[in-house]
Amino acid sequence: MRLVIPGGPGRSAAAGDDRPVSKVRSLGGAGRFLAHLWRKSSVAGLAVYALGLGGVLGLASADWATRGGYPFGGVQVGAWTAWPKAGAGNADPYTRAVNARRGEIPLAVGEGLLLTASVDDQGQALDATCSYRVGGGTPPARAWTLTVAGRGPRDPGRPAVREGFTSTEVLRGADGRFSVVLAPDVQPGNWLPSPRDSGPVRLALRLYDTPVAASVGSLDRDSVPAITRLGCAS
């Protein structure tokens, strides 16, 4: 005790004596005060406490669950998550609440299907400083667009080079498959610039007029584009 606490031995002893006593006294005082409070307004106080707890916890959890993306309803296909029910009339209440809060107009089942990816095929989060190859085939659709976005609003100073590719404009190989490189620096072929300097990014694949919107279960890993990490700037 004397070795640990700096200062003179007398002082340390005095402090050692004093602190526990004051603590006990304050604890006892608080306990007595609380007990007094309980006894005085037992039912009313507890009711106020229960109501307050319920209101605060309930509203906070509802806010947390409906902020940002859809909490559930997604179908995992490889690294992608398909959201077939986001725009349906029988969507779950959380999806409806998220749409209402964001003012989102989701794609209806007859219109198309939205797939999002925030991780690569190895399960690592997509990052703006890394380069990725997004390639392969897509599920059958009349048209599709592959876009990238960072979180939150766009940087105002950043020049808008390209945010995505459409199925018409993407360059394809001889076998009809495509390969898009998402990278911060200029790349040959289909280059998709990173939307910002750093931070997480998200890919969105929108299939328009597609039969798979009604049967997402028919999608498998090979029918969606693969996302492979090529390297990261250290």
Add this chain to the structure above:
Amino acid sequence: MRLVSLRFVYATLIGLVLAGIVHIAAVLAIPVLSEKDAVSRARTSENLDHPQPIYTIATGDEPSPPEAWLPIPDPAVAVGVCAYDLADGPMRVSARTGPLSLSLAAHARRGAFYAVTDQAAVRGALDLVILTRAQYDEALADDDENDPSRDVRIVAPDNRGFVVVRVIAGLPSQRPGANAAVQSVSCTTDTPTDEPAGKDAGGKPAGR
């Protein structure tokens, strides 16, 4: 002291149950009470004859205008909305198909209830009529047997909602065309046929 803590535990449990109830009620109430949802925001377009553009594709150096309120729009798809209020009469949406793929989706507060693409067009025209159940029955009764209507009739779940028009621009050169194609769709309210005031004011065509 033990009595107090036991009471305290009970109060906490009741609070947690209340929290669950409040949570469920809040999540269910958000779509009803929200003023930022798409149905409320689209209401400004109710009196327009053409869709109100809510996402115009950037053309050339022009960035997309700030009227866009879609959170994460597709940068290659032009979007417009037509709000309807079926209390004023059925809503007619007419689109002419062009070289670009176009889709129409009817939304109400609960979500989309109908969607169609231009592949369903008959001879290059896509005519949608959105009506209530009563208006639908009336339209059926008024139908001429020898000359059946070619409209696609859809019964809406609510009186209020909106129709979304999306046109995809596959190439950058098609972007102005896509923006124009959204504007060329017409959304009009059919004046009720049995209302004398509407007949006088609207000048109903006599050839029916």
